[in-house]
Amino acid sequence: MMEPDLNNPEQPVRSAYREALRDEPPASLDAAIRAAARRAVAAKPQAFGKTGHQHWRTPLAAAATVLLTASVIFVAMDEHPETIISPLDKTPAITLPMPVPEPLPAQSAPETRTDNAWAAHQSMMMPGHLPQIAPPQNEQKNERKTAIARSEKIESENMYKAPKASIADTKRRAPSPPAVRAMPSTSVGLPSTPAVSTTPAAASTTSPSLKLAENADRAAQPASVGGAISSAKSGSAILSGEVLPGGVPSSGVSRASALPTVARARASVSVSVRVNADAIVNAKADVNLNANAAKTLPLSAVAGATSSGSLEKNEIIEPADVWIVRMSRLHTSGNNKELIEELVRFRKHYPIVTLPPALAEEWAKIDAEQMLQK
Amino acid sequence: MPLHVRQCWYTDLYFTLSNMTDVAATDEALMLRYQTGDAGAFDLLYARHRGGLYRFIQRQCRNLGEGEELFQEVWINVIQARESYRIAAQFRTWLYTLAHHRLIDYFRKCRVIDSASFAATDEITHALPASRISEPEVIAEARQQGTMILRLLNELPAPQREAFLLYEEGGLSVEEIATTTGITFEAAKSRLRYAFAKLRDGLQEYA
Known part of the structure; x- marks a missing residue:
């Protein structure tokens, strides 16, 4: 610090100034200032209290928000588990309506799962066994349906390999569907790898989840496509999140084969499906229809779930209910030839729509004939 | 002579407080103690600087009531700023910087003087008069004419008066005056030399 050389030369000025009036602040001003200082110190604990409260306010708010x-997520998972998509599922998911049927009755399902079941089913479905099946007759219809349903159950119960946790989770989370009654169907297994997961848990698991790209690559045969996709033979298994072994040959006939689609529908129960649209188109994937699910879906919900993959682009599809009325009239008028054509076309476009009993009976005949022809 | 020793005779309060064991504490230490809630430390600080700051303000404000109000506002600023106080400079420099800014605001508000003149650098246009410190009669006249210097002080330009008051009342060095008023060291030095020169000339003329 450089001091100016003022001390000695200016000493008279400084002395004169010090001799001047040394006015000071009044005592009242001193008291006021010191009181203000003491008040500020006294108010400091309150300030610290406020500061502490403010310090904890943000973490508390964050914790409350979390x-x-x-809580909201858990409530939503309990009430609408299908709407919660696993964060592990990075691919866009399509929500599709798909009721999850209850497990098949114990008497119709085998107790154990063995790999031989598929072989047994295959051998039963082999053409060599087909002649043993009696021609479709009205009195033998129920027996035939029962046999087919049993084979489907065997297939679905034994051949779909899915983690038990996924199945259990599916059963636990899935809402109880209405009673499932057997579809008059004769279709049998498809060489499909249904990439369908019916629950978020199933969707989050990697192996049973449907990744159409993978399926399309590895499966030489048409792959089934996610969505409201299920077959009559494998409906319950698919819906429960199980997956058919890829590339398994099948001698069966799909009622709704060559219907590559990503079904779009809205319903209370939905299925999270990973869909690769390109893979769908390239693989010409089949659509497996779930007869059980068809029993539970309203027409309005299913009507929007039509597919357009193998259909002619200019073909106009009637609404299902209108179509059914028209087919009922054909049935009433006895025009069976046209009725059969319409039924085949109808089933092609609306594979899971429930038919009236009369039409369902006719369709069962047609289906059985088609199976025998194959 | 240390400032707090030189100021100790200003007030009886300081003598009372000087008996305390922490009377030798620095202003900065006292301010830190007050920051932690020690009201007694503020009393010590106030006792040390109350007189000098009061006169520093009053002799520039020239209005007793407004000067007291400014004086109180400066101390209130000190009280309010205790939480954010850090030892970046001497407490004295910080205190008079607050007072300087408050005075600038007051001058701008009252248009008493051109506040821009505080920021202007003084140009020395004439040499300082020769010193007559060796003349004993000059010293005697200065002592006797104490009130005359206050009149001369009022006639000084505001920047020079402020520099002189900071030097005499605040006990600041030239460098601290420059820091407090926001000017260069040379400008502060020139202001101070001009102030002393004019005061000395005025006292000589009075004598």
Whole structure:
């Protein structure tokens, strides 16, 4: 610090100034200032209290937000588990309506799962066994349906390899569907790898989840496509999140083969499906229809779930209910030839729509004939 | 002579407080103690600087009531700023910087003087008069004419008066005056030399 050389030369000025009036602040001003200082110190604990409260306010708000969010998520998972998509599922998911049927009755399902079941089913479905099946007759219809249903159950119960946790999770989370009654169907297994997961848990698991790209690559045969996709033979298995072994040959006939599609529908129960649209188109994937699910879906919901993959682009599809009325009239008028054509076309476009009993009976005949022809 | 020793005779309060064991504490240490809630430390600080700051303000404000109000506002600023106080400079420099800014605001508000003149650098246009410190009669006249210097002080330009008051009342060095008023060291030095020169000339003329 450089001091100016003022001390000695200016000493008279400084002395004169010090001799001047040394006015000071009044005592009242001193008291006021010191009181203000003491008040500020006294108010400091309150300030610290406020500061502490403010310090904890943000973490508390964050914790409350996290708790609220978690609560909302858990409530939503309990009420609408199908709407919660696993965060592990990075691919866009399509929500599709798909009721999950209850497990098949114990008497119709085998207790154990063995790899031989598929072989047994195959051998039963082999052409060599087909002649043993009696021609479709009205009195033998129920027996035939029962046999087919049993084979489907065997296939679905034994051949679909899915993690038990996924199945259990599916059963636990899936809402109880209405009673499932057997579809008058004679279709048998498809060489499909249904990439369908019916629950978020199933969707989040990698192996049973449907990745059409993978399926399309590895399966030489048409792959089934996710969505409201299920077959009458494998409906319950698919719906429960099980997956058919890829590339398994099948001698069966799909009622709704060559219907590559990504079904779009809305319903209370939905299925999260990973869909690769390109893979769908390239693989010409089949659509497996779930007869059981068809029993539970309203027409309005299914009407929107039509597919357009193998259909002619200019073909106009009637609404299902209108179509059924028209077919009922054909049935009433006895025009069986046209009725059969319409039924085949109808089933092609609306594979899971429930038919009236009369039409369903006719369709069962047609289906059985087609199976025998194959 | 240390400032707090030189100021100790200003007030009886300081003598009372000087008996305390922490009377030798620095202003900065006292301010830190007050920051932690020690009201007694503020009393010590106030006792040390109350007189000098009061006169620093009053002799520039020239209005007793407004000067007291400014004086109180400066101390209130000190009280309010205790939480954010850090030892970046001497407490004295910080205190008079607050006072300087408050005075600038006051001058701008009252248009008493051109506040821009505080920021202007003084140009020395004439040499300082020769010193007559060796003349004993000059010293005697200065002592006797104490009130005359206050009149001369009022006639000084505001920047020079402020520099002189900071030097005499605040006990600041030239460098601290420059820091407090926001000017260069040379400008502060020139202001101070001009102030002393004019005061000395005025006292000589009075004598």
